[in-house]
Amino acid sequence: MLLEQILAANVKFCAQYIPQQLSPNPRRRLAVLTCMDCRLSGILEAAMGLDTGDAIFLKNAGNRVLNNEDVVRSLAAAVYELGVDEIIVVGHTKCGMKNIEGTAILQQMVKRGVVTGLKPAEIEEWLGKIQDEETNIKEAVQQLQSSKWLPKDLSIHGLLLDISTFRLKKVVSGY
Ligand SMILES: [Zn+2]
Numbered sequence: 317m318l319l320e321q322i323l324a325a326n327v328k329f330c331a332q333y334i335p336q337q338l339s340p341n342p343r344r345r346l347a348v349l350t351c352m353d354c355r356l357s358g359i360l361e362a363a364m365g366l367d368t369g370d371a372i373f374l375k376n377a378g379n380r381v382l383n384n385e386d387v388v389r390s391l392a393a394a395v396y397e398l399g400v401d402e403i404i405v406v407g408h409t410k411c412g413m414k415n416i417e418g419t420a421i422l423q424q425m426v427k428r429g430v431v432t433g434l435k436p437a438e439i440e441e442w443l444g445k446i447q448d449e450e451t452n453i454k455e456a457v458q459q460l461q462s463s464k465w466l467p468k469d470l471s472i473h474g475l476l477l478d479i480s481t482f483r484l485k486k487v488v489s490g491y
Contacts (some may be wrong), residue, residue: 335476338369339396347394347458349387350406351379351413355479363482376411378452379405380444381459381478392465401470402434402490403460407453408477416445437473450476450487 322386344366350356352375361367372394375385394400418436422445427434432439444451454472460472474488 328357336368338445342371342394342398342400344370345399345401347374347391347400347403348372348406349374349376349379349381349391349425349460351375352377353412353479355410356408356477358404360477361481363477364406365483372398378411378444378447379407379456380413380447380452380465381456384446388460388463388465391460394468395470403470403472405453405456405460405472405474405488406477406484407442407456407474407487408479409448409449410479411449411452413444413446414449416440416443420447453487457490461490 340469346366348360348364348366349372350360353392356375361371361373372390374390376384376387376489384385391400391403405410418438421439422432422434422436425439434442457474460470461467461468471490473490474484474487476485477483477485478485
């Protein structure tokens with residue numbers, strides 16, 4: 317079972333783990349909002365030149381802000397409690413959230429006993445379907461800039477990661 321494999325891997329890991337004295341306050345005073353895509357796991361930090369303890373990473377489906385209070389709540393904690401003063405929204409090409417198809421999702425839900433009463437277009441909206449990755453990044457940056465919970469003195473940027481080459485492209489500079 318997967319859980320047992322993970323626990324076994326953890327025993328091996330801990331045998332050679334050297335405890336680090338890190339502050340919960342990110343050294344680079346940075347928070348990154350990115351996509352939950354598994355292809356970014358364990359590599360995006362390196363692609364951005366960031367080490368453990370440098371930055372806070374928030375992830376969700378499609379690096380969206382929407383009316384997602386939880387993104388803003390976490391960023392508020394990062395800013396007011398952990399000293400963050402820059403935020404980067406990192407989107408990526410070939411995001412799975414572009415392919416969301418409301419009818420298929422609803423079929424899956426019904427098949428598995430979940431009844432929402434929503435129409436396909438509504439379920440796409442609820443899941444946060446992305447039309448265009450670059451536009452989505454600009455929108456997220458704009459939503460954070462205009463959030464009533466966050467101060468106006470933050471630098472909020474947007475980057476687009478090419479999932480094939482891991483090259484980052486500047487979409488929005490908050491300076
Ligand atoms: Zn994605």
